[in-house]
Amino acid sequence: MMTDMNMNEFLEVLSSAAPVPGGGGASGYVAAVGMSLGAMVANLTTGKKKYASYQEEIEELIEKTGYVTAELAECMDKDAKAFEPLSKAYGLPRTTKEEIDRRDDIMEKALVEAAQAPLNMMSTIMKALKLLERLSVIGSRLAISDVGVGVAMCKAALNGASLNVFINTKLMKNRDTADDMNTRADALIIEGNELADRIYDDVMEAVR
Numbered sequence: 001m002m003t004d005m006n007m008n009e010f011l012e013v014l015s016s017a018a019p020v021p022g023g024g025g026a027s028g029y030v031a032a033v034g035m036s037l038g039a040m041v042a043n044l045t046t047g048k049k050k051y052a053s054y055q056e057e058i059e060e061l062i063e064k065t066g067y068v069t070a071e072l073a074e075c076m077d078k079d080a081k082a083f084e085p086l087s088k089a090y091g092l093p094r095t096t097k098e099e100i101d102r103r104d105d106i107m108e109k110a111l112v113e114a115a116q117a118p119l120n121m122m123s124t125i126m127k128a129l130k131l132l133e134r135l136s137v138i139g140s141r142l143a144i145s146d147v148g149v150g151v152a153m154c155k156a157a158l159n160g161a162s163l164n165v166f167i168n169t170k171l172m173k174n175r176d177t178a179d180d181m182n183t184r185a186d187a188l189i190i191e192g193n194e195l196a197d198r199i200y201d202d203v204m205e206a207v208r
Contacts, residue, residue: 034153
């Protein structure tokens with residue numbers, strides 16, 4: 001599993017011709033790092049007298065950011081697992097009509113799975129952005145820049161994951177399914193980018 005790799009191992013496999021990890025795995029990695037920065041800010045804030053009025057909420061944020069970080073890391077493995085059947089489907093024979101029909105059926109199912117994994121990742125990244133939004137308000141001002149870095153990473157991961165949705169839905173024969181997934185991805189792109197930009201702008205104003 002990718003989550004068992006150290007950074008050097010991950011980068012080595014990522015830069016190779018291996019089918020996974022690819023853009024989806026990289027997006028999950030980046031988002032997990034972004035959320036980890038949020039967890040760091042929460043941990044730097046807890047117990048400080050200046051933020052005592054938020055202590056209970058900060059403790060909840062420590063727990064939530066840890067959970068979402070783990071969830072995003074898991075998205076890396078889920079993305080790889082979802083892409084494997086599609087990778088194999090591309091190599092299926094298509095000489096006879098029977099082979100072509102069988103390949104098409106397998107491909108269609110594999111495309112849906114391969115698109116669903118990054119779509120789920122996008123939803124999880126939205127959780128991360130909402131936690132970072134709150135940390136931008138009540139987190140330690142000494143670490144506010146790290147909230148901004150986390151937001152920038154999650155935004156990049158969100159948009160990156162969306163590309164892995166669209167490249168798969170484009171090839172689907174069932175256009176109703178494809179359109180539904182595209183609509184959900186588009187909504188997450190709009191909501192996520194608007195939220196990320198708003199948080200980032202607030203952080204930029206705070207640090208300059």
